[in-house]
Amino acid sequence: MRRTKWGGIADDCFRGSGFFRVGERDGVFWLVDPDGGRFLSKGVNTVRFDQDQVGNTGRVPYADACRKKYGSLYNWRAAAANRLASWQFNTLGCWSDELVSAAGSSPLASTPTAALGASFRLHRRDEIFPDVFDPAFPGHIRESAKNHCTKRRNEARLLGTFIDNELYWSPDWRGADELLTLFLNLPSHRPGRVAAILRLEERYREFSQFNAVWHTRARSWEEFGTIGPVEAPFFRMAPGGLNDALETKANLANPTRAAFFADCDAFVAVVAEAYFQLCVSAIRAADPNHLVIGSRFGYQPHPNVIAAAGRYLDVVSFNCYDFDASAVIDAYAACGKPCLISEFSFRSDDSGLPNTNGAGPRVESQIERAQCFERYVSAALRKPAVVGYHWFEHADQPAEGRFDGENSNFGTVTIEDEVYAELTQTMTRVNEAAEQLHAEAARTV
Known part of the structure; x- marks a missing residue:
C-alpha cells in the first residue's frame, strides 16, 4: 500500500491542496493530507x-x-x-x-x-x-x-x-450545575447574568409564571436581578446524555421539571x-x-x-x-x-x-x-x-x-x-x- 510522506494512502482518491482538508468518499469521511493522501489522524x-x-x-x-x-x-x-x-x-x-x-x-x-x-x-x-x-x-x-x-x-x-x-458545557464530573444557573450566579453587573435574565424574561410572560418553575425567593424580575445565589430546582439524572430515557420519563411525569430543563437547553444553545x-x-x-x-x-x-x-x-x-x-x-x-x-x-x-x-x-x-x-x-x-x-x-x-x-x-x-x-x-x-x-x-x- 503506497503512502505519501505524511502517512496518507496514495491512491488518487483525492487531490492535494498543500494543506490538510476534509474529504468524503462513498459516504465515509476522511482527512486529506497536503499531497492528496487519504488520511486518518493517528496521534x-x-x-x-x-x-x-x-x-x-x-x-x-x-x-x-x-x-x-x-x-x-x-x-x-x-x-x-x-x-x-x-x-x-x-x-x-x-x-x-x-x-x-x-x-x-x-x-x-x-x-x-x-x-x-x-x-x-x-x-x-x-x-x-x-x-x-x-x-x-x-x-x-x-x-x-x-x-x-x-x-x-x-x-x-x-x-x-x-x-x-x-x-464546561453541562453537568459532568466537575459539577451538577447547568450553564444557565452558572450565568445567573455571576455578579449582578456581569453581561452574562444580564443576558441570561433577559432570555428568561422572553420565555415567560409574567414573573409569577417563571417563579412557578424556578421557585426563587424573588418577587419580581428586578429583584431577581439582584439576589443570589440562584439555586436549581432540579438536577439531571446523569450527565452526558447517558440517561436520556430516564430524563424523558421524569420530564413527562413532571411538567415543571421539563420547563426548567427546557430553559437550560435553550440558553446553552444561544451560548454555543x-x-x-x-x-x-x-x-x-x-x-x-x-x-x-x-x-x-x-x-x-x-x-x-x-x-x-x-x-x-x-x-x-x-x-x-x-x-x-x-x-x-x-x-x-x-x-x-x-x-x-x-x-x-x-x-x-x-x-x-x-x-x-x-x-x-x-x-x-x-x-x-x-x-x-x-x-x-x-x-x-x-x-x-x-x-x-x-x-x-x-x-x-x-x-x-x-x-x-x-x-x-x-x-x-x-x-x-x-x-x-x-x-x-x-x-x-x-x-x-x-x-x-x-x-x-x-x-x-
Whole structure:
C-alpha cells in the first residue's frame, strides 16, 4: 500500500491542496493530507521532553531520565519522532512539542490548542465558562486567534487548530450545575447574568409564571436581578446524555421539571452559537488555510451544543474514556461533520503506578490494556464520521502526582522512557490497518 510522506494512502482518491482538508468518499469521511493522501489522524498527546513536573515542585522525572538517555533535547526529539512513526502514528496531539513534528525522518502533523475561550475566562476569575455576552469577548477572541494562528498559516504540517479544551458545557464530573444557573450566579453587573435574565424574561410572560418553575425567593424580575445565589430546582439524572430515557420519563411525569430543563437547553444553545461563530470566524480570519478541529468536548453536551458546533467547525473533536466510544460517536456525528477522538486511554494496575487519579478505565495487565486499545479503535473506525483518534498520552505520569494529582499509567512509555511492548506492538498493527478498516465503514452506511 503506497503512502505519501505524511502517512496518507496514495491512491488518487483525492487531490492535494498543500494543506490538510476534509474529504468524503462513498459516504465515509476522511482527512486529506497536503499531497492528496487519504488520511486518518493517528496521534499521541503530550509528546514532550518536559512532561509532567511533580506536584508543585520543579522536578520533571521524565526529562531527567531522557537527559541521561539521549544527552540532549535535540536527540530526544529525533528519537521520539522516529519511534512514533515506527508505531505508525502520524500526528502530534495536544500539548506536544511542535518541533518534534520535523525532527524525524517522516513529518508528523501537529494539532495545537489555541485556548481562546479559556484564556478569556482566566481574566474573569468568577467565570467557569467564558462570558460570550461580554462586550470584550469578541475582541479578545480575535486578538488571541491572531496571535496564535497567524504565524502558522503557511505551515503544511499543521493539521488544524483546537479552539479550547474541555470547557464546561453541562453537568459532568466537575459539577451538577447547568450553564444557565452558572450565568445567573455571576455578579449582578456581569453581561452574562444580564443576558441570561433577559432570555428568561422572553420565555415567560409574567414573573409569577417563571417563579412557578424556578421557585426563587424573588418577587419580581428586578429583584431577581439582584439576589443570589440562584439555586436549581432540579438536577439531571446523569450527565452526558447517558440517561436520556430516564430524563424523558421524569420530564413527562413532571411538567415543571421539563420547563426548567427546557430553559437550560435553550440558553446553552444561544451560548454555543455565539461561542462557535465567534471563535471559528476569528481563527479563519487569522489562518484561512487550515482546519478548525473543535473544542475537545470533555463530556457529551446537549444536542443543541453539538448542532451549533457542526454549523461552524470543519471537524468536531471530543474526549471519550469509555471502553467503547460507538454511542458517543453517533451522538456527535448527528451534526453531519467528521469527528476526531481527541483523547482516550486505558491504564493498567501492573504498571506499579497508583492509578488513583486520572480518567478512564483501569485494567489488570498491559496485555489487557493493548486489547482495549484494539477494540476501542477498531469499533471507532467502523463509524463513517471518524477521521482520527489521539491516545493520551506519550509518557506515564509521576507516581507522586502531576500538577493536578494525576498519577496514572497512561503512557506509551514509562517515566524512564522504556517502551510498553504489548501496547505499542498492538498500536503499530492497528494503525497500519486503520485506513482499510475505515474504508469498510462504507458498507454500513
